[in-house]
Amino acid sequence: ASQKHRDLVAEPMGEKPVGSLSRIGEVLGEKLEERGFDKAHVVLGQFLVLKRDEDLFREWLKDPCGANAKQS
Amino acid sequence: ASQKHRDLVAEPMGEKPVGSLSRIGEVLGEKLEERGFDKAHVVLGQFLVLKRDEDLFREWLKDPCGANAKQS
């Protein structure tokens, strides 16, 4: 995970897929993609909209309910 | 606006207020703050969640007060 994280922050996030986020395994990655959170920057956006509250973000990650705004 | 933008991108966004975003005037800034978008990074988050789609983001900015889930 830490190597994955180092790779992620080593360059601009650009169009990196959600799977490039450390600790996002295959199952959760697929779940996030289904809900439109297919890129790392979209998940970053969700963290920012949750005001960088780690508890809220962890809770949301447990059950990434609610489509991303584009879908809804 | 361009000077405002240069100031914004010259350093990390950190806890800058929503009003530090260029083109966000006083009225829209207050509206966004009322909706919980009190910091520049939270507005950035919404742009990212909208998958950096400028049309969608402009649309959203026109009316940042969401309808209730049923209406949307």
Add this chain to the structure above:
Amino acid sequence: MDDYAVLSDTELAAVLRQYNIPHGPIVGSTRKLYEKKIFEYET
């Protein structure tokens, strides 16, 4: 949980504030999470 869906975002935010539940803005991608938080608080 459905009865929260009829609340507007502003009304939902007011309930979150009333229950002192930490929250950010209510948008399409966060609304369900906050409805769940209120439901958990009330049950």
